[in-house]
């Protein structure tokens with residue numbers, strides 16, 4: 001973090017206000033945030049860098065030659081509604097500058113920023129204040145709590161929200177009486193109670209113990225599942241980025257060097273920098289169900305009888321069928337043995353409560369990682385059912401597919417190393433040729 005924290009914490013308090021913005025032309029379609037060629041140059045006369053021969057120089061070169069510091073260098077990205085977009089990079093790479101430029105807590109030197117269809121860079125001060133208050137909530141590493149107000153007051157009367165972040169019963173406590181993790185929960189509650197679509201989170205969990213930090217990450221994932229906010233999340237921790245991000249932008253020296261899903265970043269790093277960053281990541285933590293799920297082979301409607309189910313199972317070459325309702329919502333699994341039992345018992349509808357349909361198997365979502373999938377697949381004699389947000393059965397995962405995907409991707413990894421080596425050799429050759437030509 002830089003010395004900007006104090007200002008922005010104050011700003012975050014301003015945002016804890018309940019007024020709602022009118023429906024003035026927010027775009028429904030397309031990205032909710034669009035950042036287009038944004039530069040931030042700290043120092044005197046930053047304009048002299050833009051569009052000049054200087055703009056292609058490296059950060060250290062500019063610093064020593066012109067005494068300016070590149071905060072952001074030609075940054076562009078889009079964030080879709082409901083996405084958790086993570087900006088990741090080492091200290092000084094420009095993450096905080098970027099997130100502050102989004103709402104002009106730092107003024108970008110050039111470029112444009114659109115949020116929900118509004119041109120943020122064109123707003124006057126009054127409009128900008130309203131806009132921040134109504135559209136954006138922020139959570140920072142230093143919770144920004146008011147020490148003389150209790151938890152309930154700090155979270156602006158959000159009883160229900162306090163319950164949601166696990167602080168029920170602590171309403172009357174003061175910040176000093178809470179642990180770091182709990183204070184961060186208050187910060188989160190306060191951001192949620194404002195009920196904005198967009199949440200900006202700058203290293204919110206960085207000050208916490210590893211265990212508490214993991215709990216807070218899980219908490220955020222759980223809340224996000226429910227609330228579907230658009231979150232821009234800043235972190236310098238790759239594992240945190242991979243765990244939370246729908247997509248991740250990796251920054252280095254003010255530039256975005258790659259944007260992609262966790263899987264893209266780990267399996268298809270675009271340069272050596274990203275490759276070095278991600279080389280120790282366990283594949284199981286980034287590969288997801290969507291990669292290996294296939295169309296469910298045998299599905300049977302609950303009101304169909306065991307005879308129909310046995311036919312479907314026979315056609316599928318498997319030894320069980322998924323039972324779903326008319327809207328394809330997952331109910332459970334029916335094995336051949338149970339279908340035969342039901343048939344012998346003269347049952348003609350597989351309604352629940354009769355003990356034929358087994359509901360004991362856990363379902364996963366397309367985003368579930370292999371870390372979670374593998375133990376489930378190992379513990380079951382049947383494929384793992386995959387359901388979407390509406391509990392519709394969208395796929396099944398076979399144990400063998402998990403092993404195959406892991407084998408495939410670790411080979412891809414070796415290919416990457418070979419590619420980087422080949423690229424480096426090519427670059428060296430080209431350089432040698434150029435030197436030869438010019439000499």
Ligand SMILES: Nc1ncnc2c1ncn2[C@@H]1O[C@H](COP(=O)(O)OP(=O)(O)OP(=O)(O)O)[C@@H](O)[C@H]1O
Pocket residue numbers: 001002042043069070071089090091092093094095096097098236
């Ligand atoms: N007010 C400022 N004046 C001059 N340079 C600044 C200012 N704020 C940031 N910088 C510089 O801009 C660059 C990006 O800083 P920024 O704080 O955005 O990085 P960061 O990735 O958020 O780092 P950290 O994780 O340490 O917070 C750094 O080189 C920093 O020194």
